[in-house]
Amino acid sequence: MKPPPRWKQWILSLIAAYPLVLAFQAFVVPQVADWPIWAKAALFPLIILTLMMYVVMPAVTRLFRRWLFRPAA
Template identity: 60%
Template sequence: MLEFQAWVVPLTESWPLPLRAALFPVVLLTTMTYVVMPAVTRLLRPWL
């Protein structure tokens, strides 16, 4: 997560705070839902 913030914060410094605050959850939740969790589910399929 820190890498994401280090990359995005300089690009969004001029944005209003509410918009910046909304960006992080939307991007991270989308990434977790559609990229990370399917991979973890496949990896842990025998245990699940």
């Protein structure tokens, strides 16, 4: 199977990442406000990338598979 165009992958990544980043900023950042900056900086990619890779992107890819893998006209 041919991979989808990069622009479609970029759009889906944006759709998937934005709500995660927003939720992280709203719920996690206030809880770790007194942590050192290096620890907060390590926590962000650890949580966001793990969720993106194993939870969010598989679900988003399944949801948008017809659009994502549609052959060019």
